[in-house]
Each structure stands twice: as structure tokens, then as C-alpha cells.
Amino acid sequence: MTVRERLYRTTSALQRRIVPELKYSQASYEDELRRHLPRAQAWLDVGCGHRLLPEWRSEAEAELLARVPFAAGIDRDYDALRKHRTIRNVLQADIGMLPFQERSFDLVTANMVIEHLDDPLHQFREIARVLRPGGVFLFHTPNLKSYVIRIARLLPDRMKKSLARVLEGRQEEDVYPTHYRANTADGVRSIADRAGLDVVSIRFTASTPVFSLVPPLAVIELLYLRQVMRRPHLASHGQTLICALRRPAE
Structure with missing residues (x-):
């Protein structure tokens, strides 16, 4: 077992003791995706890169795509598209x-x-233009009000890339510039309304610790996340948003 794996196991054990109800936000997004897929005949993933779900969910990703008669993905990054693992119809x-x-x-x-x-x-x-009437736009994105993004916005890009590599195992080419222009609940509602989309749901989601590889910091983070999850007035400070918008039916 590598040192990295041991640290993750240590933090997972701490999580089970401190805040057992905590769930990885990507798992919450996958659950929401499964709710919407049964009504889809054609599915488009925008910014698909080289995967739809985390690396270790490749089998689940293939299973989800097999449920839809047609699926396509687009991304500006041609090199990422070349490595895409599941969607057959990908376009730059x-x-x-x-x-x-x-x-x-x-x-x-x-x-x-x-x-x-x-x-x-x-x-x-x-x-909204490419959605059929009644079609859904589902997205998972960082919450601008979370402590993670507040800290990240203070850091220079070079440091962000280094931390992403160390803490998340992401390669430098997978770290892109961020703007956070639709990353609050109010911002999503405003933009959706002007874009002609109805808000179906906006969920604040807590997630596993960013500092999983640093157990002393992870303990502090887990104690904070316990408060976020158990105190309704702190829910809006969860790490991510999962939003569902709908093009109105005609």
C-alpha cells in the first residue's frame, strides 16, 4: 500500500467517526444524473474532457451511457478529447x-x-437552444461561497496547479482557468431566467475533505463539515452546487 493510500484510509476512518453521513459530491451528482437519464433519448455532455465521472467510476460511466440511445460530448481541449474513455461521438x-x-x-x-x-x-x-422543450440542463460546479473556493481564489494559478497535483492527483494540463460567474444560487437563478430556463432545483452539497492527504487538517475540515451538514443556516456554504434547469415545455 502506498503512502497516499494509507493517508486516504486514515482520513476515511476519521470521516466515519466524525461525520458518517458525509458523501462525496461526485457521488451525489451521479445519483442526480441517474434520476434524469430514464427520460433522455439524446444526451450531450459539455466540457466532457476525457471522462464524465471520476477515474474510478469508469464502469459506472459506461453503464450510464449504455442507457441512452444517443450520447455526444464536446470540449475545446482536443488533447483531452483524444483520451476520452466512453463517449463515442465527441467533437471539439x-x-x-x-x-x-x-x-x-x-x-x-x-x-x-x-x-x-x-x-x-x-x-x-x-x-437552452439545443434542449428540447421540457429538456433538462444538469450541472455540478463549485459553490463560490464555500471555504474551498474562497481560499482558492486567493492563490496564484501556479500554486493552484501544484495543489491540484498534490491533493487531487490531477495533471497540470487538466487544470483550467476559472471565472466563477455562475457559481452562487442567486447567480444561477438570474442567469437561468435571462437564458429562458426554469430552475427545477439547486442543491448545496458538502463533500469529502480537500485535505484528505493531511490528516491533522482533515480533522479540522471534517469538524467544520459536520456543522455545515447539521445546521440548516450553514447549508449554503457546502463545497458544490448541483443544479437542474429546464427548458419550458410548449
Whole structure:
């Protein structure tokens, strides 16, 4: 067992003792995705990169895609698309200029992409254009009000890339510039309304510790997360948002 694996196991044991109800936000997003997939005949994932779900969920990712008659993915990063592991129909394209006809998809998703959008109003309008009436735009993104993002915004890009590599095992080429222009509940509601999308739900989600590899810091983080999860007035400070928007039915 590597040192990294031992540290993760230590933090997992601490998590089970301090806040056993805590769930990884990616697992919460996957649960929400499973709720919407049964009604989808055509699914588009924007900013798909080289995967839809975390690395260790490759089998689940393939199983989800097998449920939908047609699935496509787009991303601006050609090198990431070349390594994509599950979606067969991938295209290099920008979210602000989707290469699809109007009303092409029942479901559009974005996993940890919205924080990178430079003009979310325009990009949400483009997503609304390709959604069929009644279609859903589901996305998972960091919450601007969380302690993680408040700290991250104070750091220079070079340090962010180094921390992402050490704490998350992400390669430097997988760390992209962030803008956080649609990363609060109020911001999502405002942009959705102007883009012609109805808000179905906005969930604040707590997640596993960022400092899992540093158990003393993880203990402090877990104690804080316990308060976030158990005190309703602190819920809006969860690490991520999971939002579902719908194009109105006609």
C-alpha cells in the first residue's frame, strides 16, 4: 500500500467517526444524473474532457451511457478529447457555439465545467437552444461561497496547479482557468431566467475533505463539515452546487 493510500484510509476512518453521513459530491451528482437519464433519448455532455465521472467510476460511466440511445460530448481541449474513455461521438467545440440543431437533446450535462465559463448567460442560452422543450440542463460546479473556493481564489494559478497535483492527483494540463460567474444560487437563478430556463432545483452539497492527504487538517475540515451538514443556516456554504434547469415545455 502506498503512502497516499494509507493517508486516504486514515482520513476515511476519521470521516466515519466524525461525520458518517458525509458523501462525496461526485457521488451525489451521479445519483442526480441517474434520476434524469430514464427520460433522455439524446444526451450531450459539455466540457466532457476525457471522462464524465471520476477515474474510478469508469464502469459506472459506461453503464450510464449504455442507457441512452444517443450520447455526444464536446470540449475545446482536443488533447483531452483524444483520451476520452466512453463517449463515442465527441467533437471539439465551444459551449458558446454548439454544432447542433435546435432541440437536439433531452439532457445536457456539465460536471465541474460551469466555473470555467467566461460568458455564462450566452452559453446557457446556447444550451437552452439545443434542449428540447421540457429538456433538462444538469450541472455540478463549485459553490463560490464555500471555504474551498474562497481560499482558492486567493492563490496564484501556479500554486493552484501544484495543489491540484498534490491533493487531487490531477495533471497540470487538466487544470483550467476559472471565472466563477455562475457559481452562487442567486447567480444561477438570474442567469437561468435571462437564458429562458426554469430552475427545477439547486442543491448545496458538502463533500469529502480537500485535505484528505493531511490528516491533522482533515480533522479540522471534517469538524467544520459536520456543522455545515447539521445546521440548516450553514447549508449554503457546502463545497458544490448541483443544479437542474429546464427548458419550458410548449
